[in-house]
Amino acid sequence: DKTFHEVDSALERLKSEKRLKGVEDRRVASEVFDKRTLEVLYKLSNTGYLAILDGVISTGKEANVFKGLDDNDNFVAVKIYRIATSDFRKMQYYIQGDPRFKVKMSNKRQIVHTWVNKEFRNLKRAYENGVRVPKPFVSRENILIMEFIGDIEGNPAPTLREAPPLYPEEMFNKIIYYMRLLYREARLVHGDLSAFNILNFDEEPVIIDISQAVVVDHPIAGELLERDIRNISRDFKRFGVSSTPQEIREKIID
Numbered sequence: 086d087k088t089f090h091e092v093d094s095a096l097e098r099l100k101s102e103k104r105l106k107g108v109e110d111r112r113v114a115s116e117v118f119d120k121r122t123l124e125v126l127y128k129l130s131n132t133g134y135l136a137i138l139d140g141v142i143s144t145g146k147e148a149n150v151f152k153g154l155d156d157n158d159n160f161v162a163v164k165i166y167r168i169a170t171s172d173f174r175k176m177q178y179y180i181q182g183d184p185r186f187k188v189k190m191s192n193k194r195q196i197v198h199t200w201v202n203k204e205f206r207n208l209k210r211a212y213e214n215g216v217r218v219p220k221p222f223v224s225r226e227n228i229l230i231m232e233f234i235g236d237i238e239g240n241p242a243p244t245l246r247e248a249p250p251l252y253p254e255e256m257f258n259k260i261i262y263y264m265r266l267l268y269r270e271a272r273l274v275h276g277d278l279s280a281f282n283i284l285n286f287d288e289e290p291v292i293i294d295i296s297q298a299v300v301v302d303h304p305i306a307g308e309l310l311e312r313d314i315r316n317i318s319r320d321f322k323r324f325g326v327s328s329t330p331q332e333i334r335e336k337i338i339d
């Protein structure tokens with residue numbers, strides 16, 4: 086059987102060609118790589134965007150983020166959603182009412198695929214409108230490959246939560262500028278913005294985890310924007326920048 090053979094060699098390639106290092110990595114790998122996911126990884130390895138996986142960046146409830154290398158030995162970030170542990174209710178809640186997605190969502194796998202496609206399109210839309218997010222390369226089924234945010238040695242950038250800004254005021258202004266671009270140009274609201282989902286990349290903010298973002302005329306967009314504004318106001322208060330939600334809102338919308 087050709088498919089099985091391909092999966093088999095994908096597994097060989099991904100595992101042996103290098104280095105899913107360490108015990109924890111192996112545990113994660115076996116959890117993540119069900120047969121279907123392996124097939125998709127194999128297909129993606131034919132796009133040039135992924136030659137090998139090279140370790141784990143993050144293990145979340147719903148998705149794991151791996152570090153990979155593309156055909157030219159550049160690092161990429163590979164986000165793989167686990168079908169079994171995904172929160173379908175949440176996903177459906179954010180997908181419904183978004184005019185971009187008219188798919189019938191009868192099964193869980195399909196909901197996750199739509200969710201990943203949504204994350205890809207949100208990233209693309211943000212990126213093309215000048216918002217600093219990881220550049221999306223390709224997505225297929227439950228896997229998304231994007232620009233790796235980190236140094237040339239392959240260390241991922243920390244979140245703002247882990248690495249508070251050296252110049253909080255400047256960081257704050259850059260984030261507000263991106264929130265404004267996201268709202269006014271990309272016409273999206275992030276919906277889960279906070280110091281947890283902004284990377285501090287050499288004092289440049291990079292906004293991540295944009296899967297739940299909705300278009301501005303989505304029924305819940307207003308509520309999500311208010312939450313993002315409150316989170317940023319609160320987090321930057323801790324960094325020593327005080328501003329009211331009202332002030333932030335004006336800078337974003339007006």
Ligand code: ADP
Binds near residue numbers: 144147150162233242
């Ligand atoms: P989750 O939905 O599981 O929280 P995220 O997209 O927030 O997934 O990513 C989880 C973590 O992985 C982030 O906090 C960050 O540390 C890391 N990460 C995500 N995307 C990238 C990227 N493009 N480059 C480097 N690190 C990343």
